[in-house]
Amino acid sequence: MHNNENPKSCLSCEKLIVGRSDKRFCDSYCRSSYHYKKNLNEAPRFYNLVDNQLKKNRRILKSYNKSGFATVRSQILLGQGFNPNFFTHYWKNAKNDIYLFVYEFGFLKKDEKFILIKWQNYMKK
Numbered sequence: 001m002h003n004n005e006n007p008k009s010c011l012s013c014e015k016l017i018v019g020r021s022d023k024r025f026c027d028s029y030c031r032s033s034y035h036y037k038k039n040l041n042e043a044p045r046f047y048n049l050v051d052n053q054l055k056k057n058r059r060i061l062k063s064y065n066k067s068g069f070a071t072v073r074s075q076i077l078l079g080q081g082f083n084p085n086f087f088t089h090y091w092k093n094a095k096n097d098i099y100l101f102v103y104e105f106g107f108l109k110k111d112e113k114f115i116l117i118k119w120q121n122y123m124k125k
Contacts, residue, residue, distance in 0.1 A: 053086045054102055061105035065116040072114050084109065091123045 008017045012030035017023050025031040060082045064072050084107065087100040099106040104119040 050086065053083055054088065056081050057083060057086055057102040058105055061102055061107060061116060065105055065118060068118040070116040072116060074109065074112050074114055077114055084114075091119075 008021075008023070009015060010017055010026040010030050011024050012034040013026065015026050017026055025034065060077055060080050064070055064077070084100065087102050089101050091099045091101065091106065093099065097108055099108045099117060101107075101119060106117045106119060108115040108117075
C-alpha cells in the first residue's frame with residue numbers, strides 16, 4: 001500500500017522513497033551511511049571505550065608473549081598504551097600470586113616488571 005498523499009524522502013540522500021509507508025531509507029547503503037554519520041557525532045559509549053582498551057591490552061600482551069611465558073619491563077608495556085586496570089578475569093596460583101588476564105593472556109606485576117603467561121587448562125580448577 002503506497003501513501004502518495006505525503007511522499008517521504010530518504011533520511012540520508014533525500015531521494016523520494018518508493019515502497020512501504022514506514023520506509024525511512026531508499027536502500028541499505030543510505031541506511032548504513034546515515035547511522036555511521038550519526039554515530040560519528042556522538043561521544044563514544046562506555047562499552048566501546050572498555051572494549052577498545054581490552055583489545056589493545058590483549059594485542060600488546062600477545063606481541064610480547066610468544067612462548068607462553070615472558071618478563072617485560074612495565075615501562076615498555078605502559079608506553080605502548082597497556083592499562084593494567086582493564087582485564088577480563090583473574091587466577092590465583094599456589095603461592096597466592098594473583099594473575100590478571102585479558103582473555104587468554106595473563107600478567108602479574110612484580111616490582112617494575114610484568115610477568116606474562118598464557119592461559120593453561122589446569123588453571124580452570
